[in-house]
Amino acid sequence: MEIELRETSDDDLAVFWEQLTHPGLQQMAAITRKYHYDRGHFDTHWAKVRNDPAVLLRTVLADRVVAGHAAVFGPPEEREVTYVIGPEHWGRGIATRALAELIRLEDTRPLHAGAVADNAGSIRVLEKCGFTVTGRTRDFAMARGQEVEVVLLTLG
Template sequence: MTTVALRPVEDDDIEIFHRYESDPVASERAAFPAREHDRFVKHWAKIRADPSVNLRTVLVDSEVAGNIVEWEQDEQHWLGYWFGRAFWGRGVGSTALRLFLDEIPIRPLYADPAEQNVGSVRLLEKVGFQRVPPEQQPPPEDGIQYVLHVLGSPDDRPSDST
């Protein structure tokens, strides 16, 4: 039986995360170009130093499977994640996201997968995200806990400011 768990990000995880992001299949599916190594490492140093960012390493039977991050941008809280391709389609993402959502009480949370990333869109819907186009943004008090903006192109994606 596979065990999925979350833990704080450790230094050794960063190289694994970079390897996962550098996978050309994953990068194309996410419509997010892989960052050059030094830029990637600097990005992770910045977000790890920011106490307002919630981030976890996802483990599958003690092997690093990916990461989940929550950050604030433009007064909204965003959710992002990246899993190694070997962990796709195994229920790892849905289990890890449920654990993370139980751990992080911030609502509403927003996510913005690329339209072509069908697996990511389905994953977010499976854990309770609701499709809402950006132009139909609900007010936070309307009761929607998870908001899903499915993006038609990489140009629609919020900037990588975390």
């Protein structure tokens, strides 16, 4: 399978909306925001992200099909990675390959990440890409309506 990262286009946003509003993805990610549920908030969020020169945003393609997105954001001393792969593409190694490519594009270190403690797949992706567990915290998971444990990871 060919994995490619490319600049995000307007057409990608419809796919991102479908992915971010998928109940299974929301449950798995747990830490959701208003833009996961409301199209107006989604449009505002993505306009801000796409216009922020500090954000490194890429659309993830798997065999030329939009599979998700990956990004690095935040100030230099707190740069964080995030990625979303649509449920129809899970279990195929796409997230690992996309994240590996994304961190090759970003020179800043350290990079930080977080994943809900029961999201073993995401933690495994981060560890395969060189991130190590550096702590744990708790955060409110809107998708689950409760506080959850979050594993913090760092790539030095």
